[in-house]
Amino acid sequence: MTSDTRVVVIGAGLAGTRLARRLGELGTPALLVGEEEHAPYNRVLLADVLAGRYAPEVISLPAPEHLVRARVVRIDRARRELHCADGSVIAYGTLVLATGSNPVLPPLRGLLDGDRQELPAGVHAFRTLDDCLRLAGAVREGVRAVVVGGGLLGVSAARALSVRGAHVVLAQQAERLMERQLDPPASRLLHRHLGDLGVEIHTETRVRGVRTLGGAVHSVEMADGYALGTDLVVLACGVRPRVGLAQDAGLAVRKGILVDDELRTSDPHIRAIGDCAEHAGTVYGLAAPALEQADVLAGLIAPGTGLPGGPAARYTGTRALTRLTLSGPAVLDLAAFGETDPEPGDDTVQLADAVSGTYRKVVVRDGRLVGGVLVGALGTVGVLARAWEEAEPLPADAPLLHLLTNDGGS
Structure with missing residues (x-):
């Protein structure tokens, strides 16, 4: 395969891995570029790894044939080349951005003050397998943990930490848990379920800052000035599409990388799928749309093969269902x-x-x-x-x- 025809996919998450594997099945091998050291894995199941239900290797995805470990730092659209942090250069004919999303770090006092570029010891994002493994290594029976954010991720993290024996406080700024998905009666049942497991839940409350001692977190400061002692803080405040590469390359970006019904960006040689893509004004940030986009794009890139897609295929949006199973004692x-x-x-x-x-x-x-x-x-x-x-x-x-x-x- 020449550089003029080669398909390169940046991002070895659910969307990128699915696309590369589908293209391989269709006889159009793609080069998958992933920057994480781990084999591709199912991010949806990270909370189950944290809870100890699954070992990390259990959530691995079937790896495509052509996978390289590299961090792409620049896209040269004129030459159709990718420049990587290690100095290597990868040529492409069709480029697919499946760069996913980054965790939102809230503007908390003491979080990234001054010249500090890393989170204080004991403060954890919860987005990657490395985040999960670091957090799992820090959890022990009786440890105090504060989870900031009561959405889908925060609820999953709080549940997993509680199963591991931590004393968990869940701080949610909104008036109820998972307010984007659940109505009040359903949210009350979820509240009761977590409370029965010992999770202390505070809604309509805001964390104002983190306090450290010797470089490690020792308490969180609430909006009313109350300091809550803790050994761990988990930031579960949502995600933001990872669009830096696209922006630097001059592609059209709003919340996500803008794509049409053929998942094309403003450059006809570059497509985008998954959490980083914005289609018809929507950034989904969910697994089902990412997988559907990957299947449609596989059919568009390698048409006439019988899989979803084909010459007339279009992506018209996904009606996504949110489902969460909180397993354990109850x-x-x-x-x-x-x-x-x-x-x-x-x-x-x-x-x-x-x-x-x-x-x-x-x-x-x-x-x-x-x-x-x-x-x-x-x-x-x-x-x-x-x-x-x-x-x-x-x-x-x-x-x-x-x-x-x-x-x-x-």
Whole structure:
């Protein structure tokens, strides 16, 4: 393969690895460039590694045939070359950016003050396998841990640390846990589940800073001035698309790298997929859209092969379902999709069982399922997700309650 035809993928995460593997299956081998020392892995399962449920090697992804370890520092679009930190140069014909996202570091007092470029000892981001392994090495029975952020990642981290025997405080600035995905009743069940495991939860509270002693964290300062002693701080404040390479190369970027329905950037020789890509105004930051984009792009790059994609393939967006399983002494399974807050005129059906801690809700608008949230007893999630993804009118003769009680063989 010449440099004029070679496909190079930057980023060995879920999206990049899936694309490289798909292209290899289609007879169009791609060179995957990853900067982490580990074999490609499933980032979604990092909390399970932290909890001790899986060994790190269990979450490894099937590696593509052509993988190199290098950190790309510059894209030369005129020459179609990648310049790496080690001085090497990689030529490409088609370049795919699957650079993922970086953790958001909140503007906390004492976090990166002055000339300090690294987090204080005991303060951890939670984004990579190295982050996970460092945090796992620091956890022991009885250690005090503060998790900053009560979204999907923060909840997963708090649960995993609690399973490992840590005394966990979860600080959430919003009024409820996972407020982007869950409605108030579902969030209350999640709150109760974590509380039953010993996690101390503070909502509508803000961490103002971290205090260190001898270069290591010893407390966090709350907005009201109260200092909470701790041995560990986990920052779970969201992620930001990793777009530095694209910006430096002059590609069009807003929140993410702008792509069209063929996942092309503003340079026709460069595509983008996964957490770094922005399609039709949306940066998904979820696994399902990243995998769908990889499959579509594989078909576009190597058309006529029978896999998703092909000459007429387009990426038109993903209707992504958020699902989280919190395993351990007590299992909690939850799922959320679409619009969970009804608008005037919508039909809503809710079923709740306080004893078993289960909750189901669907929102129907103009005869179509537009959203839902389920906590526990997820037998219906398959049929609900299909009805939502297909966006077809619901049967007029089927009561809405049927949606919550028929598992559709799922």
